[in-house]
Amino acid sequence: MKLHLYPTRVIPFGLSALSLVVGSVLFPAIGYAETKQDNVDQTEINKAKSTDAEMLERIEVTATRRTTTVQETPLAISALSGNMLKRNGITSVEEFTKMVPGMNIQDSGPGSKRISLRGVTAPGEGTVGVYYDEIPISGTVGVSSDAGGRTPTAALFDVNRVEVVRGPQGTLYGASSMGGAIRTIFNKPVDGYEGAFETSYGDIAHGGVQKSVDGMVNVPLVEGLLAARLVGFRKTSDGYIDNVFLGIKNVNSSTKEGGRAMVRFTPTEDITFDGMYLLDKTEAGSNTWNPAIGEYQTVSQINQPFEDTTKLYSGTLNWDLDFAKLTAAVGNFKRSTEYNMDDSYYIDTYLNEDKCQSRWNDGIACSSDELSAYYDYVNSLTPAVLQHKGYMTNKTYEMRLTSNGEAVFDWTVGAFYQQRDDYVQSQDGAADEATGRLIEPIELFYRRYILDNLEQKALFGETTYHATDKLDVTVGLRWYDYQKTVTGETTNAWELINAFEKPKTSVDFSESGNLFKGNVSYSMTDDMMFYGSAAQGFRPGGANNVIGLAEMLTGYESDSLWNYEVGMKSSWLDRDLQFNAATYLIDWSNMQVRGRTTDGAFSFLSNAGSAQMIGLEMESGWRITDDLFVSGNVNFINAELTEDQVSDVVLAAGKKGDRIPYIPKVTAMLSLSYSLPQILSGFDSSIRADVNYVGSSYTELRPDDTYYLKMDAYTLANLRFNLDSATTGWGFSFYINNLFDKNAIVYDAGSYDYPHEDATSAMPRTIGVTVRKDFF
Template identity: 25%
Template structure:
């Protein structure tokens, strides 16, 4: 049954009224002078966080360091309704992201991100390589709800903006070294220096490495007497009792960023920025958590594996253990091979920002950017010692974008932004796939080398109008055109054509190009009113979309030609309250929202309308609604004691699902999980002596909870499965010297050693017959020394 919008918004509105009624009207002049104001640029002009009528979580560099958050993924723990997860296994070095239950997790270039990620206003158009280290940053802004009328690219779920430190006229620097559990080593350093009176440079670098925490075990070594044709990988004379061939979940990451700022006149600001990152590791820490013996037992992959029942030892290795992927030659297959669990990423980019103050009320901004990466990774989609589902993936990518923005004022009461955005993107996706599990004894092995082109053009504008004192009305409009084409190549493993054998008809895909193009209009309208210096209330409604595309994994030519899908869209309603209470010692923000979510891009299981055969077509196959409430708190009840917290509640339902989606997704299934998510942090700065000569000692404690997450239907299709909820606690103790330029910190993450699963891949039926899951990091410690110059 479709619920009314007021269900979510009235609940939030009752809290707004209670807070407003209890708010004393304190004078702000002295408090403003004493306490810092958080400044954000979410609307591309400097505004206090509490004056911006958007749901924003803003985190500065100092708070990130105190929480030991060093990459983009980590910020999700304290941001309500946000889920970021560094993917693994079948996804490579990619970052899955959703905000308020809307996002994207598939790395394939046929799909668009659901959450926009911007590094210094440069849009990152792919999930691959998006989990940047937070190197030398000023702050992070998390914008919840659809974006587009103020940003270069449309984002249906929200946007994450990472703002780096800019070069300036001061000479300064810092160096930081950490050592910890599992031979964790992190070194980061940065320097800022003037080259001339108008030319300034800033450079920063990072390297971090750590051993993995899930052992990949040689099955033949662990079970040397089994007659199931699973060959031993380690030499017979190897003296290792553990039989471990690799440690999954390790880290080996290096990055450098440099910026050159030239200010030839007070009205011109030109900045050139470049970065390079490289990562070379084993695969993510994943283990088999379930299997369907009926499905998996049908795989004729080795002489022993074809015999039912399969021994549980193929699957059950341990909580922090999985088996190596090794295969002997099997009947009907093309050879045998070993796949090491590797993933490698090399990425670099340049951007040029040019800001011109045309007049005191008009500014022109130009942002030009270019980015490249190469990504190689190996997938083991059954996660057993039997090569039932494997793949080699190699992506070559480049992306160019140009954005122009004109920011201006008309009198004292009108601000505006007019902009244009263009991007051109090319990915060549090489893949070697061994997916013999589709139909027993009908092997499907092929090599693909697919170019994917995508481009986007948009015009957007926003007007901020203050018709009377304390009332602000904001309106925005965006027009987008986009196009994408995907050319398929299908070869035998020796690169010959046509495919032999070709049991599913993939051969005619060779050289076939599928195309998508479309346009979209989005809008936003909001009003906010400042009841007092302490209380701002706002209401907003707007739209957003995630771009359409082409089905990237067709089994028949019809799947590709007919399998283009259009944008999924959302109309979002939100009401919010922002408060600064008790001489701004307490900042409390709350928002309620309702999303009318339509044309959801969903995989189908029935391809009868697309020529039949095995099905991986993606279509706009569902509609639904999502609603929720979010709260954020920051308090300093006494000097030196700070408390921060966040809480979100999400719920919703599907209102329609195309029957071709199949029984794996039903109308009564949850459209969004988890329902509850919260975090809490507290720290206190202790002065170690009366005159401060011994410096300060700061203990800090953080805890974050994430509710149960949907898995889908298991071996019993009438039962919907969930991943367990989990609570992660971290602690940190920091000493700073009296000059505040030297600190030593001891930190413990996952303090109570919680065993948890943040993400998983379930394929118990029409796929490899197993479910494997990422395993969260166990308890670990680190000691960090930081010196600032």
């Protein structure tokens, strides 16, 4: 089957509920920002400040593909410098989430993280573009065509900055950036000797300890021409979840290790080439537990290890051509994963007379002897392991020209190409009853293979017209074309669960279209800017590869959205106070959703209905005194369906007014940093406290869905004390994360088989120390 779609997209009219004027004049509530400081004077630079107060200083970003500051950029963007990440103990994107209004991560276990911005979350391809420098990174599709649910995240050591752009970035960043984009910018090799070292030790409540070691060394290989930078890291955790079925403590122990090797070649002052090899390896146990059993307890009958190895080979050329800057980036991202899941309780659901009749006795009621024999067979299958192995290669190529200098028009034009190949092997086998480990050689129940190939190409451009020294108008356009081929084969049948042998079959999907962006900004003063924008985003469609699924349910189409936004950026009180705000309305059409067949047997992707998000986000930072700094952010959002998701084949798809799952109406963060009097000679000391609030949400669309669960609101508090010496490079930190040891459930899912609910939580209270040393 081959489906060709050539959609015509028009701009809908009406910007109801966009009331920035009201939101923007609210008191400077929680949020943070960087400032426009082209002409900042030396007295401002020399002000004593806490670590967090660096947010008020100039941090350059390149989200628009040209260098600006956050306050100069007419987009909703947050950024944290590498120094701020280090001093605040942020080592992962998960820890960074609280710093960004409207950012959410659904963490359903090792390797299973779904990132969303502004409530744009759904199964399928990712809704947030994830970049390492110039290279887009994709999750693996798995058996459920859900690349967005398996997004890899980088270790944040020796990072220059992290940028988060909220709202669709379709024209410059393409597919799967319909909610926004996250860019991790690594420090590059420099022409000099540098080094850094950091180690940390923490005690986890209800569990063991966590330890980490990070290091960096920078060496000039050929003075003025070639330099290298090596980064290495290792982080271990003993875990805190106990398997009461197998009698094993701390089953969610983990080890994450890897590094980066980078070179910078500068043959002339106009040409720079950066090459990088990145390696990230994770070995972990499942961090899901069963609330019906007890806090941080699981009754899984099997050992559930997870292994993930990611590698990235990349090269980026920057060439200043006087009239424009040429950027050419090539990346080859490889990922291999292997993980085990417990299939035992699912198999136990077949222990009933109806299944004996339908799956064992050709539709005839089973006699007592037949029923006994059937039960003996089903019981012989447990404990059982559902094992998934996946291999992905994602090659990307991008070339663009960005105009230089000051002119009436600024412009960027470019081309993009992607070839992603996914291979998935899924199989069921027997496990050892005593240890829960997969028996090898495997006692195979069934096996199937999936090949998922995605090819994308695009041409894009943006131009900004500087109508006056205060008024800018930007227009962007992207043409895209993609083809997706999904191939499946079941080589070993398991008729008990209707997994019949299936020959290799393929389904092709292709689509082309255009994405539009329009933006107008007006700078009333050097410290006050207003902007408005309308932008599109989309995700590719594809095909399900689900055992026993009817052919009519195999394919699903792309979904798309329009984001309408009005925002302001401002600085006050001689730039000691900054306040940014944006209000937005998102219309999401032809949503991709996870549905179930009417008999409840199969889960698959489909298109059903539309949704709307109306939100207000604010972020602010205030240097109250030279020693005291307060910052924070808040996001209010109403994310719900705008029409019934009517379908004859999807169970409990959703109705108008249903809230989008896993999206709280309110999230907020408030932090306070205070520079203390000198405690130790030669060291600056400071203390930081932050409080993070996440409102309640639900796990499914329909309140009458069997698996509809409420996730309660929670508040987490952290405390950190820092000692830092600028002259010696030494630094020390004492921290308490999750100060009050809250069991905050960050992901929950219902199931019809025992124990009916699987949850993951934020890390329990962790008390630790960090020692670091910078060498220059």
